[in-house]
Amino acid sequence: MTPKKSIYMPTYQLNVNGKVHSVEASDNTPLLWVLRDELNMVGTKFGCGIAQCGACTVHLEGNAVRSCSLPVSTVGEKKITTIEGLSEDGSHPVQEAWKEIDVPQCGYCQAGQIMTATAFLAKNPNPSDEEIKDAMHGNICRCATYNRIHKAVSTAAKKMV
Amino acid sequence: MSSTSNNIKFNRRAFLRTSSLASGGLLIGFNLFTACRPEAKPPVNLADLNYSDFNAFIKIAKNGAVTIFSPNPEIGQGVKTSMPMIIAEELDLPWNMVYVEQGHLDTKNYTRQVAGGSQSIRFGWDALRQTGATAKQMLINAAADKWGVDASEIKASEGIITNAAGETLGYGDVVEEAAKLEVPENVALKDPKDYKIIGTDQVNVDIDKIITGQPLFGLDYKVDGMVYASVLRPPAFGQELVSFDASAAKEVLGVIDVIEIGEKAKSLLSKEEINWTAQLSGTGKVVVIAKNTWAALEGKKALKAEWKEASPLESTDFHDKKLNELLDGKEFATLRKDGDVEKAFSQADKVLERTYESPFLPHNCMEPMNFFANITDDEIHLAGPIQTPEDAAITVAELLGRDVTDIKVEMTRMGGGFGRRLYGDFVYEVAEIADKIRKPVKMISSREDDMTTGVYRPAIKYRIKAAIKDGQLTGYQLKEAAINGNMYGLIPNFFPAGAVENYQVDVANYTSNITTGAWRAPYTNFLAYAEQSFFDELAEEMDADKIQLRLDLLEKVKGTTDERIQYSPERLQGVIKMAVDKSGWGSAPEGTYQGFVAYYCHNTHVAEVADVQIQNGLPVVKKVTCVVDCGIVVNRTGAINQVEGGVVDGIGHSMYGNYAFNKGVPEASNYDKYRLIRMKEAPVVETYFIENELSPTGLGEPTLPPAGGAVANALKAATGKRVYKQPFMLDKEIWKVTEKPVLG
Ligand code: FES
Ligand code: FES
Numbered sequence: 037m038t039p040k041k042s043i044y045m046p047t048y049q050l051n052v053n054g055k056v057h058s059v060e061a062s063d064n065t066p067l068l069w070v071l072r073d074e075l076n077m078v079g080t081k082f083g084c085g086i087a088q089c090g091a092c093t094v095h096l097e098g099n100a101v102r103s104c105s106l107p108v109s110t111v112g113e114k115k116i117t118t119i120e121g122l123s124e125d126g127s128h129p130v131q132e133a134w135k136e137i138d139v140p141q142c143g144y145c146q147a148g149q150i151m152t153a154t155a156f157l158a159k160n161p162n163p164s165d166e167e168i169k170d171a172m173h174g175n176i177c178r179c180a181t182y183n184r185i186h187k188a189v190s191t192a193a194k195k196m197v
Numbered sequence: 198m199s200s201t202s203n204n205i206k207f208n209r210r211a212f213l214r215t216s217s218l219a220s221g222g223l224l225i226g227f228n229l230f231t232a233c234r235p236e237a238k239p240p241v242n243l244a245d246l247n248y249s250d251f252n253a254f255i256k257i258a259k260n261g262a263v264t265i266f267s268p269n270p271e272i273g274q275g276v277k278t279s280m281p282m283i284i285a286e287e288l289d290l291p292w293n294m295v296y297v298e299q300g301h302l303d304t305k306n307y308t309r310q311v312a313g314g315s316q317s318i319r320f321g322w323d324a325l326r327q328t329g330a331t332a333k334q335m336l337i338n339a340a341a342d343k344w345g346v347d348a349s350e351i352k353a354s355e356g357i358i359t360n361a362a363g364e365t366l367g368y369g370d371v372v373e374e375a376a377k378l379e380v381p382e383n384v385a386l387k388d389p390k391d392y393k394i395i396g397t398d399q400v401n402v403d404i405d406k407i408i409t410g411q412p413l414f415g416l417d418y419k420v421d422g423m424v425y426a427s428v429l430r431p432p433a434f435g436q437e438l439v440s441f442d443a444s445a446a447k448e449v450l451g452v453i454d455v456i457e458i459g460e461k462a463k464s465l466l467s468k469e470e471i472n473w474t475a476q477l478s479g480t481g482k483v484v485v486i487a488k489n490t491w492a493a494l495e496g497k498k499a500l501k502a503e504w505k506e507a508s509p510l511e512s513t514d515f516h517d518k519k520l521n522e523l524l525d526g527k528e529f530a531t532l533r534k535d536g537d538v539e540k541a542f543s544q545a546d547k548v549l550e551r552t553y554e555s556p557f558l559p560h561n562c563m564e565p566m567n568f569f570a571n572i573t574d575d576e577i578h579l580a581g582p583i584q585t586p587e588d589a590a591i592t593v594a595e596l597l598g599r600d601v602t603d604i605k606v607e608m609t610r611m612g613g614g615f616g617r618r619l620y621g622d623f624v625y626e627v628a629e630i631a632d633k634i635r636k637p638v639k640m641i642s643s644r645e646d647d648m649t650t651g652v653y654r655p656a657i658k659y660r661i662k663a664a665i666k667d668g669q670l671t672g673y674q675l676k677e678a679a680i681n682g683n684m685y686g687l688i689p690n691f692f693p694a695g696a697v698e699n700y701q702v703d704v705a706n707y708t709s710n711i712t713t714g715a716w717r718a719p720y721t722n723f724l725a726y727a728e729q730s731f732f733d734e735l736a737e738e739m740d741a742d743k744i745q746l747r748l749d750l751l752e753k754v755k756g757t758t759d760e761r762i763q764y765s766p767e768r769l770q771g772v773i774k775m776a777v778d779k780s781g782w783g784s785a786p787e788g789t790y791q792g793f794v795a796y797y798c799h800n801t802h803v804a805e806v807a808d809v810q811i812q813n814g815l816p817v818v819k820k821v822t823c824v825v826d827c828g829i830v831v832n833r834t835g836a837i838n839q840v841e842g843g844v845v846d847g848i849g850h851s852m853y854g855n856y857a858f859n860k861g862v863p864e865a866s867n868y869d870k871y872r873l874i875r876m877k878e879a880p881v882v883e884t885y886f887i888e889n890e891l892s893p894t895g896l897g898e899p900t901l902p903p904a905g906g907a908v909a910n911a912l913k914a915a916t917g918k919r920v921y922k923q924p925f926m927l928d929k930e931i932w933k934v935t936e937k938p939v940l941g
Contacts, residue, residue, distance in 0.1 A: 045450060045451075061489075061491075062450040062451065062491070062492070064495075065489075065491045066491065069489060069490050069491040072490070073425075073489040073490055073491070074489070076419070077410070078410070078412045078416070078417040078419075079409070079410015079411070080410070081414075081416070081563075081564070081612075082416060082490075082565070083563055083564075083565075083644065084644045084867055084868050085494075085643055085644055085867075086644070086867055086868070086869060088867065088868035088869055089563075089868055091563065118410065119408075119409065119410030120409065120410045122409075123409075125409075126405055126408050126409045131408040131409070134404075134407075134408045135400060135404050135405070135408060138398070138400045138401055138404065138834045138835070138838065140273075140401055140403075140404065140407050140408075141273035141274070141275070141838055141839070141842055142271075142272060142273030142562075142563065142564070142610070142611060142612050142613045142614075143273065143401070143403065143407035143413065143610065143612070144414060144562075144563040144564045144612030144613060145563050145612075146407050146408065147407075147408075147410045150408060169876050169877045170877070172876045173875050173876045173877050174875075175875075175876070176563070176868065176873050176875060177563070178561055178562060178563040178613050178615075178846075178873065179273050179563070179613060179842045179846075180841070180842040180843075180844075180845035180846045180849065180874060180879065181838065181841070181842060182845060182874075182875075182876045182879035183841045183845070183879065183881060183882055184838065184841070185876070186876065
């Protein structure tokens, strides 16, 4: 149920990219909008809002989650990593592979793709082609850069050994 | 056939101007489309940089660094990288010394600044080369003055100017002097053999920002004090707002206000002949203004509104019936007529007639529609993703009764376009909102808003009829029944026009209240599948080899003097032969079935072969071999990306894309009900380019239309059955297994 105006906005302490941020938000606000609107971290994208496209993927304690469907009130002290916090300077092997393969077209889905890929490779550093497809199947790329996403994930895997 | 020679005559004085910058260095303003006024002058302060007279600029700083302000909006087709590559080539610079920035639109004058129709590179090719070459010549002339030698003794390459004695100067060393020189005429362009940048692989210039999540897109655009707006539009096409109750919405935490918009659009609609890109609707709309996006979206959900039926609410069955009536009827406009098709049919040994159907399709840009506006008495500041910034500015001026010179449009990167962002409906909405609330505001559509209040690819049916006599194709008739408009331009003159003596194209349409418009590769995105499926079947009927039939028909077009025929039979034959060779056509392994297509559209010649297997009763497209003749390939990696994307997009929509209406209401509103192609369904795409030195043509669209046809022909080979309707997976006759959308 949507909170009424008479209720004060609760405050949350969120651990994002290694820093604790204090934010005010109604408790059902998805983490996605807290990141984008309150913390000005706009790398995490909005695509569908119903956990179907993966554009909003972030890491929660290292697991890839859909931030559009994760109410801020359920995050607690868990560590959140966003695309902005993946590396200081774009030097994560997955980011480097994305650059090497020149993956993006419009680029809008790519932060979500990269976040899904990094969480996946952390758990499965030496994936087969089929495993890569399974892992990335949940992320839509409307520009259909799938061939290159696939190539970049396997390139990154090789970089990470 | 066009070549790399200059087939456009530039009025160089009008097209190029230089000046010295207040900060030091040289600024070159140029106009890609030569529409600027002769008295135009570029600014001397970068802050004054505008696009009123010139739509692109090059800045050469004293340290030799070059910044190119890229004129065309970037929707993912790569022009922000490839267009500057062309300038840098002729300017003769190492690519790593070039910085690229997106230019903005000033609205005092207008030039072509549109992304659409794969035209950016085609129109820009000559102008961009001229600009680079002219700038280089000015730098050489300045160095010649400095050294007191003749310019012909000087060479410039890789950003260094060298004289006969071996002395050198950097470009930056002579920019101040160069800025004061006359703009030279008749500057020689490079021989394509000497290209160092064109034809190489240059990574997307925004790559670092994309992979680190920096703000780039309209949705990321933000200013201090900005509020968020969510718009409640009629749930059904044909409805209009009667009244609304905002009390629950106003209770939502973070909601600031609820307003109504629409009167301005309505009054403009009633008095003006509006531009084709101006998708204005005449209904009232309810807008929730909030402190953040979530509150705006939640507030919208809490609104209660009453709607009335202003025009009949249409369903898919109804459209189906209407289109059939049109095809069966007599109300056609004839777009091309050669010989006498009726006679050919009556004298034929055999007549083949087939009908092909396609549904409406939403664009589903990954970034939902959104736009920013801030309106004061002095200025209208618009910012966001739009493919037609000039049209948007003109319409906003008319809408608000303001002077167009008050308007500044800032263009952001676009999270996809596919034709959707040619239409400025969301810009007019935010303009009305900002005009009312007088605060910086961003309108954001949810996915549901975006998908259900779109500008759709219209549902279309084609009926194709062929006459066969004595083993020859003697007649060919294409009938189109479409919603809200018909094929345009040179499409009626595409192959096999010119190859068949008796040939006719007839069109008819039904006007619907469902908004429709351009969708990546308009008309051909479906027509290619229809025609190429028909061709396959025609070859079977004629007992002819599928490839040879196409080659033979093309042979007849050679040497044509018909100017409407813009496809080149030689180039189409070229891609066909290479595709046969590269795909292993005819020698697919057991269990793999191939489908062939050759098609020309958007000035580019393409042949594709799809390899399909049937697994668990369902088709899997394993591989597509794609051969493209787009002239000179400017940026190879970017070009391959476009080709692959077009092919996979084409397959996805022809296999899965379906958009039905029930009493005016779209049946799907998000990705749980609307299926887009995903990783596991995407085939490997193998891309080959025909190497030649012809002027480059665009790649954003032409590989998409053939893909559906190649798959349809492969499905026939695999199952023995033909699909006559998109999306292919809906055909219950063929696919006994009912497939559920694969969810994320
Ligand atoms: S926006 Fe979260 S999955 Fe689509
Ligand atoms: S690059 Fe455009 S949606 Fe993936």
